[in-house]
Amino acid sequence: MDMKRNFLRGLLLAFSLVAVGGFATVARAEDEAPDALIKRLSVDILATIKADKAIRSGDIGRIVALVDDRVLPNVNFQRMTASAVGPAWRQATPEQQKRLQDEFKILLVRTYAGALAQVTDQTIAMKPMRGSGDDKEVVVRTEIKGNGDPIQLDYRLEKTPGQGPGWKIYNLNVLGVWLVETYRSQFAQEINAKGLDGLIDTLAERNKSNATSKKG
Amino acid sequence: MQLTGLRLLAAGVFVCLQGCATVAHPVASDPWESMNRSVYGFNDAVDRAVLKPVAAGYRAVTPDWLRKGVGNFFNNLQDVWSAVNNGLQGRGQEMGDSIGRVVVNSTIGLLGTVDVASSLNIDRHTADFGLTLGRWGMGPGPYVVLPILGPYTLREVGALPLDWKADLTQQLGNSDTVTGAFVLKLVDTRAQYLQAGDVVEGAALDKYSFTRDAYLQRQRNRQYDGNPPEEDGVEP
Numbered sequence: 447m448d449m450k451r452n453f454l455r456g457l458l459l460a461f462s463l464v465a466v467g468g469f470a471t472v473a474r475a476e477d478e479a480p481d482a483l484i485k486r487l488s489v490d491i492l493a494t495i496k497a498d499k500a501i502r503s504g505d506i507g508r509i510v511a512l513v514d515d516r517v518l519p520n521v522n523f524q525r526m527t528a529s530a531v532g533p534a535w536r537q538a539t540p541e542q543q544k545r546l547q548d549e550f551k552i553l554l555v556r557t558y559a560g561a562l563a564q565v566t567d568q569t570i571a572m573k574p575m576r577g578s579g580d581d582k583e584v585v586v587r588t589e590i591k592g593n594g595d596p597i598q599l600d601y602r603l604e605k606t607p608g609q610g611p612g613w614k615i616y617n618l619n620v621l622g623v624w625l626v627e628t629y630r631s632q633f634a635q636e637i638n639a640k641g642l643d644g645l646i647d648t649l650a651e652r653n654k655s656n657a658t659s660k661k662g
Numbered sequence: 663m664q665l666t667g668l669r670l671l672a673a674g675v676f677v678c679l680q681g682c683a684t685v686a687h688p689v690a691s692d693p694w695e696s697m698n699r700s701v702y703g704f705n706d707a708v709d710r711a712v713l714k715p716v717a718a719g720y721r722a723v724t725p726d727w728l729r730k731g732v733g734n735f736f737n738n739l740q741d742v743w744s745a746v747n748n749g750l751q752g753r754g755q756e757m758g759d760s761i762g763r764v765v766v767n768s769t770i771g772l773l774g775t776v777d778v779a780s781s782l783n784i785d786r787h788t789a790d791f792g793l794t795l796g797r798w799g800m801g802p803g804p805y806v807v808l809p810i811l812g813p814y815t816l817r818e819v820g821a822l823p824l825d826w827k828a829d830l831t832q833q834l835g836n837s838d839t840v841t842g843a844f845v846l847k848l849v850d851t852r853a854q855y856l857q858a859g860d861v862v863e864g865a866a867l868d869k870y871s872f873t874r875d876a877y878l879q880r881q882r883n884r885q886y887d888g889n890p891p892e893e894d895g896v897e898p
Contacts, residue, residue: 560860
C-alpha cells in the first residue's frame with residue numbers, strides 16, 4: 447500500500463516537473479531569462495576581446511563597433527538618457543531628445559571602451575538574483591574576476607515582451623556606482639546654468655575633445 | 663602624522679577662505695559644497711603638478727612585481743585593522759578571513775609582499791572604523807573633501823584619528839620611516855588609479871560632482887555589502 451502510494455506520488459511529481467519544464471522551455475523560446483542574457487552577452491564580449499588583437503592594442507574604433515553591434519541592441523538608451531536628464535526631459539523637443547541621446551551615447555561608449563581594452567584573462571561569475579520570476583524590472587548581479595579584487599558589475603533590466611531577447615538594460619553599476627545616478631546631478635547643473643541646449647553643447651564639446659585627445 | 667594632517671586641514675581652510683562662494687543649487691548630501699569645491703580644486707592642482715607625474719614616473723621605473731609587492735605589503739597591514747573592525751561589527755566569517763589572510767601572508771607571503779591568501783581563495787573584507795560606525799547605524803553625514811586625502815563623509819572624518827592610530831604603517835619605525843611609508847603608500851595608491859583617473863577625465867562633465875556622486879554611492883554600497891536597499895529613485 448505504502449509502496450503504491452509512493453509510486454503514485456512519484457509519478458505525479460514527475461508529471462508536474464515535465465509540465466513545469468515544458469512551460470519554462472516555451473517561455474524561453476520567446477524570452478530569454480535576464481541573467482541568462484547577461485551571461486551570454488558577457489561571455490561573448492569577453493571572448494571576442496580576447497580573440498581580437500586590434501582591440502587589445504587599444505583600437506578604440508573597433509571597440510566602439512563591437513559595442514554598437516552587440517551591446518547597444520540590448521540597451522534602452524532612451525530610458526537611460528531620460529533618467530539621467532531628469533524632469534527636464536519632458537520639456538525637451540523630440541529633436542533635443544535625439545541629440546541628447548546621441549551625444550550621451552558617444553560619451554559613454556568612447557570613455558568606457560578604454561576600460562574594455564584592458565581585458566586580458568577575466569572571467570564572469572553570476573551572483574544569485576533577488577526578486578520573483580514575474581518582475582517587470584530586475585537587477586542582475588555579476589562579478590568580473592581576474593587578478594586583484596573582483597569587480598562588481600550589476601545591471602538593471604526591464605521586460606520588453608516579444609522584443610529581441612525580451613529584456614533591455616537601462617542602467618549599469620560598476621563597483622557599487624550606478625551610471626545614470628552619477629550623471630544626474632552633473633546634467634542638472636548644466637541645465638540649471640545653461641538650459642537643455644547648453645547641456646547638449648557641453649556634451650558635444652566633451653566628445654570632440656575626447657576624440658582629439660585619444661587620437662594623439 | 664596627525665600633526666601633518668592638522669596642517670593639511672589648516673591649508674584647506676585657508677584655500678577655502680580665498681575662494682568660497684555660495685552654490686546655486688545645493689545638493690542635500692553636500693551642504694558644504696563651496697568649501698569642498700575649493701579643497702577639491704586645491705587637490706586637483708596638487709595632483710596635476712606633483713602626485714600624478716610622480717605616480718606615472720613610479721609606474722614607469724618600477725617593474726610590475728615590485729609595485730604588486732608594495733601594494734600587497736600595505737594591504738596586509740590594512741587587513742589587521744580590517745580584522746578588528748569586522749569583529750566589532752560582529753562578522754565572524756569576515757574577521758576569520760582577515761586574520762587568516764594576515765597569518766598566511768605575513769609568513770608564507772614574505773612579510774605581506776606576496777598575496778598567498780587570495781590564491782587560496784581567502785577573500786579580502788576591508789573594513790575601517792568609519793564603516794563600523796555605519797554598520798552600527800550612524801548616518802554618513804555631509805560630504806567632506808579633505809586636503810590631499812580627498813573625499814570623505816563626516817562620519818569617516820570622525821573615525822579618521824582612530825583609523826590613523828591603528829594603521830600599522832605608523833608603527834614601522836621612527837618618524838622619517840613613517841613619513842616615507844606614507845608617501846610611498848600615497849604614490850602607490852595613485853599609481854593604481856592612473857587609468858581610472860583618465861576615465862573620469864574623459865567621462866565627467868564636472869569632475870567634482872562626478873567624484874562626489876560616485877564616492878557617496880560607493881560608500882553606501884560598501885555599507886550594505888554590495889546590495890543596498892533601493893533609494894527613492896526619481897525617474898521621469
